[in-house]
Amino acid sequence: xxxxxxxxxxxxxxxxxxIMLECSQTKGHDRMYxxxxxxxxxxxxxYYSFDVxxxxxxxxxxxxxxxxxxxxxxxxxxxxxxPNQTALYFCATSAxxxxxxxxxxYFGPGTRLTVL
Amino acid sequence: SQQGEEDPQALSIQxxxxxxxxxxxxxxxxxxxxxxxxxxxxxVHLILIRSNEREKHSGRLRVTLDTSKKSSSLLITAxxxxxxxxxxxxxxxxxxxxxxxxxxxxxxxxxx
Numbered sequence: 001x002x003x004x005x006x007x008x009x010x011x012x013x014x015x016x017x018x019i020m021l022e023c024s025q026t027k028g029h030d031r032m033y034x035x036x037x038x039x040x041x042x043x044x045x046x047y048y049s050f051d052v053x054x055x056x057x058x059x060x061x062x063x064x065x066x067x068x069x070x071x072x073x074x075x076x077x078x079x080x081x082x083p084n085q086t087a088l089y090f091c092a093t094s095a096x097x098x099x100x101x102x103x104x105x106y107f108g109p110g111t112r113l114t115v116l
Numbered sequence: 117s118q119q120g121e122e123d124p125q126a127l128s129i130q131x132x133x134x135x136x137x138x139x140x141x142x143x144x145x146x147x148x149x150x151x152x153x154x155x156x157x158x159x160v161h162l163i164l165i166r167s168n169e170r171e172k173h174s175g176r177l178r179v180t181l182d183t184s185k186k187s188s189s190l191l192i193t194a195x196x197x198x199x200x201x202x203x204x205x206x207x208x209x210x211x212x213x214x215x216x217x218x219x220x221x222x223x224x225x226x227x228x
Binding site for chain 1 (some may be wrong): 147149155156158159160161164204206215216217218219221222
C-alpha cells in the first residue's frame with residue numbers, strides 16, 4: 001500500500017463549489033504539506049503543518065484552507081472554487097530532520113482538479 | 117517565488133549517454149535536494165546534499181554543490197529510457213522556516 005494517499009485522484013467541479021481534497025499517510029511523519037503544480041511553474045506551497053496543532057500559510061494560501069485532523073490526515077479545502085485553481089495538487093510528508101534541516105519529502109500521487 | 121532554477125529546461129539524449137542538469141539558487145541554503153517526477157505522478161526524492169558537502173553519489177546519480185557559486189549539478193550516468201522524467205531541485209534556506217522551495221523543473225527525454 002502507498003505510504004501517502006490522496007483522494008480523489010481526479011475531480012471536475014464548477015465555479016463556486018466547495019471542494020475538499022484529502023491526504024492520508026502511514027509513514028508516521030509529523031510534517032505535512034500541500035502543493036499545487038501548474039505547467040511551467042513548478043510546485044508552489046499552499047499550506048504546511050509541522051504537527052497536529054500547527055498550521056502555516058505557504059506561498060499561495062489565498063482561496064484555500066486546511067485542516068489537520070490527526071497526525072496522519074491533512075485536508076485541503078477550496079471554499080469557493082474558481083477556474084484558476086485548476087491544477088495538479090500534491091500532498092507531501094516529512095519527518096523532523098537532523099538539527100533544524102528539513103529532510104526528504106514523500107509525495108502522494110496527486111489530485112488533478114479541474115474547475116469549470 | 118522559486119529559489120532554484122534548473123538549466124537546461126529540456127534535454128534530449130540517447131540511451132547510454134550521460135545527462136547533466138544544473139540548478140542555481142539565490143540565497144544561502146541548509147541543503148539541496150533533487151526530485152524526479154514521471155508524467156502526471158508525484159515527485160520522488162533522489163538525493164540530498166547538505167551545505168557542508170561538495171559531492172554525493174547514489175547509484176548512477178552524482179550530485180555536486182558549489183555554495184560559492186550557489187549552484188548544483190545532477191549527473192545521471194549511462195542513462196536509460198526509464199530516466200525520462202521531469203527533474204526538480206529544491207532547497208531549504210538558512211534562517212528560513214524549514215520549507216522546501218522547488219525550482220520550475222526540467223524535462224529529460226532519453227531516447228531508446
